[in-house]
Amino acid sequence: MSASSRSSSESAFDLIVLGGGSAGFNAARVAADLGKRVAIVDGAKQLGGLCILQGCMPSKTLLYATDILHHAQHAAPFGLRIPSATVDMKALHAWKKHVIADFAGYRAKAMTNPERFTLFRAHARFVDSHTVELADGRRLSARHFLIGTGSRVSVPPIPGLAATPAWTSDDVLDLDFVPKSVIVLGGGIVACELAQFLRRIGSRVTLIQRSKNILRDHSPAASEVVQQAFRDEGIDLHTDTKIEKISALPAGGVSVTFLSAGKRTVRRAEHLFNALGREPNTASLNLAAAGVKTTPAGRVATNRFQQTSQPHIYAGGDVCGPFDIVHLAVAQGELAARHAFFAPAARKKLKPIDHALLLNVVFTDPPLATIGVAEHELIASKTPHLVASYPFDDHGKSILMRQTRGYVKVIAEPKRGRILGAEIVGPQAGELIHCFSGPLAMKATVHDLLRAPWYHPTLAEILTYPLEELAEKVPVSRE
């Protein structure tokens, strides 16, 4: 723990953010821009937050590298001879560390600017609703707080899991060797992205998922496309399972026993990777002392402006959710600071985060991306809608790229053709989905999108096919 950047006797602030990750830092930044006295309290060994240090950025650095490796290894059909494309894990690890050090250094420089923030490198807990106590006993008070303490890996009550040594995503992202074999527990985004990374660097990978499909928050059709790609790459994939027992083997390694389709199966590997999910970091905050309530799932409960049950205490990011996504954590932090400090007239004009624009990207290969409402939600709520889709195996650009798995799907409202959502699984899905984010935010119709130019031959051009199909079914808007 180090001393604060300013004198620690200056202990009454306009805003104290607990946790300097995506939510906390951006709340602090907006409040400082508004001329407020802001303290950031962060107990991490290294500054930067999950996204930079152990989340989005390291994972995408590694996944991009293994995408290149995969393309090189499968270049023969293009007439390219790349005889032995393999990974040099020490070099890849060094590259990842270099990239992350750069981003983290930039963030740390911003956080340690004494003109803008007072930084306390310590964990904190509430003493009452206006005071926090740091690990060294110092007390700080503020008019407003933002809880942005993020999340940590959870260890669900599966027999043997807690007693068996297991990697977390932090360990996988820090590998500097190729593990011989890994059992991945879970089928969510982190599990899937890193299972494919491990397979592509050359590990034998078994993935065990409880639900019927991996990526269960997505449509079964989209997750089936990714599942098939995983199987084709040699991932030993088991879905619809119930784990009976996990144990460490006397001679090293682990064993997992599970039921699937009524059959008992045992898999052994050198390493176990617990990718079963994360839980909010609330346990050490003494929220009860501040009168801050949590949801049944343990997240800090907030209203649409990020206020907790104590209106002067806000929360943002993974600690409150509802989704563990960086751009939402940033937006929540910004919204909280504006709500806390805007003058009443400006505050009245603030809009809550619009979850009808929810954007989600899974960086597998093929990637999977969605925006807006999902078709199954509209079916469940009996909301009238139109859907059209088009496969990548019938599209010029994806055919010449030999990346023909998947499809694009567009969902529109039937009266005017306003875009409600889209689902893309296939090449560059994470980039292509952004063709819809502006139009969705601006409430554009399928006719509006068809007025835009679409360059040939591009992947993006595939979107015109479902848009045209939808446009034929809805009258042209006169607005």
Ligand SMILES: Cc1cc2nc3c(=O)[nH]c(=O)nc-3n(C[C@H](O)[C@H](O)[C@H](O)COP(=O)(O)OP(=O)(O)OC[C@H]3O[C@@H](n4cnc5c(N)ncnc54)[C@H](O)[C@@H]3O)c2cc1C
């Ligand atoms: C492997 C992986 C890959 C991911 N990839 C993506 C992706 O591609 N895209 C995406 O959108 N999201 C991704 N995410 C999710 C994303 O990283 C998180 O949603 C986001 O970083 C959360 O930000 P936050 O501000 O809530 O918390 P954090 O960034 O975790 O910040 C919380 C901070 O609070 C500090 N803290 C905790 N307790 C205390 C305390 N009591 N006192 C003081 N400080 C405290 C911690 O030290 C930490 O610095 C990924 C996550 C993982 C694990």
